[in-house]
Amino acid sequence: MRPKTLVILAVVAAAYILGARAGRERYEQLTETFTSFWNSPDVKKARKKAKAQAEKARKRYA
Template sequence: MRGKTFFVLIAIAVAYILGARAGRERYEQLVDTVQSFWNAPDVKKARKKAKAQAAKARKRLS
């Protein structure tokens, strides 16, 4: 029984380590994708336009 328990614990540890590595790589990939989207020239232009429109709307409400 102890041998099976030990084997199961080792298998869980190995799976955790491999999963954590794969998870980190996927996380980094997602971060890179989001950053490249956020910093794209068209998106920057749209953010600037939205900010200006929000400022205009704020002035009208005041």
């Protein structure tokens, strides 16, 4: 194998091992944080505004 391929495989293996150590608890913590952020009233408002602006731009340039 080429040295570059070996380095890539080593990085992937290290990432897998470190990720497995973090475990399910950390995954649950991250998903809970993201979900609470995504469902925040301010973020919902910003998403709605961005969607309206995109629709307006699509109609203008279509």
